[in-house]
Amino acid sequence: MTATPYLTVHDGDAALMFYQQAYGAQIVERYTDEGRVAHATLAIGDARVFVSDEFAELGAVSPRTLGGSTVAVVLGVRDPDAVYAAAVDAGAVADRPVAVDGSGARSGWLTDPFGHRWNIRTAR
Numbered sequence: 001m002t003a004t005p006y007l008t009v010h011d012g013d014a015a016l017m018f019y020q021q022a023y024g025a026q027i028v029e030r031y032t033d034e035g036r037v038a039h040a041t042l043a044i045g046d047a048r049v050f051v052s053d054e055f056a057e058l059g060a061v062s063p064r065t066l067g068g069s070t071v072a073v074v075l076g077v078r079d080p081d082a083v084y085a086a087a088v089d090a091g092a093v094a095d096r097p098v099a100v101d102g103s104g105a106r107s108g109w110l111t112d113p114f115g116h117r118w119n120i121r122t123a124r
Contacts, residue, residue, distance in 0.1 A: 004048050005073050009114040010062040012037025012053035018113055019044070019051070022087035023075065044075065063115025072109075073116060076123030084108045084120045092118070 009015040016037065019025040025042040032038055036053035054062050063069040077083045084098045091113045098108030098120065107121035 002048075004050055005071070006050040006052070007073075007114070007116050008052055008054055008060045008062045009037075009116075010054060010064045011114070012040070012051060015051055015112075015114050016040055016042070018090055018092075019049070021090040022092060022112070023083065024086075025049070045077070047075070049073070066115075069115050069117055071117075072119055074119045074121060076121055078123060080106045080108060080120045080122055084110065087112070087118070087120065 007015070016027060016030070019042055020027070023044045025044045028041040028043050028048070030037065030040040036055070038052060040051045042049045042051060052060060054060055054065060056065070075083070081098050087110055088094050092110040094110050095117070096109040098106050101107040101121070105122040105124070107119060109117065109119050111117050
């Protein structure tokens with residue numbers, strides 16, 4: 001069994017570029033519909049993340065439209081400091097810098113330019 005986050009964004013093309021720069025994501029597949037990203041599958045290491053533009057007519061709206069996000073993505077990586085810094089350099093907002101958390105992992109929180117919250121932490 002797996003769970004795959006599906007992120008709806010307000011600018012699909014810019015989001016795909018951001019995730020490539022910030023997390024080294026590879027685009028596995030990408031489909032468009034009338035100029036919008038209808039669906040994209042990203043590979044970030046062994047993880048998969050789905051991304052689409054807003055399709056309000058189908059109930060798919062972004063954090064910008066909602067005024068925030070209720071979900072966060074936890075990304076386990078070998079070097080959280082480097083990945084966190086790359087994401088901030090690519091345009092993410094630093095919420096909590098990387099530090100040792102209560103579990104002993106290095107962990108930091110940021111918000112990507114599309115309103116999604118990410119916890120970048122030591123992989124287990």
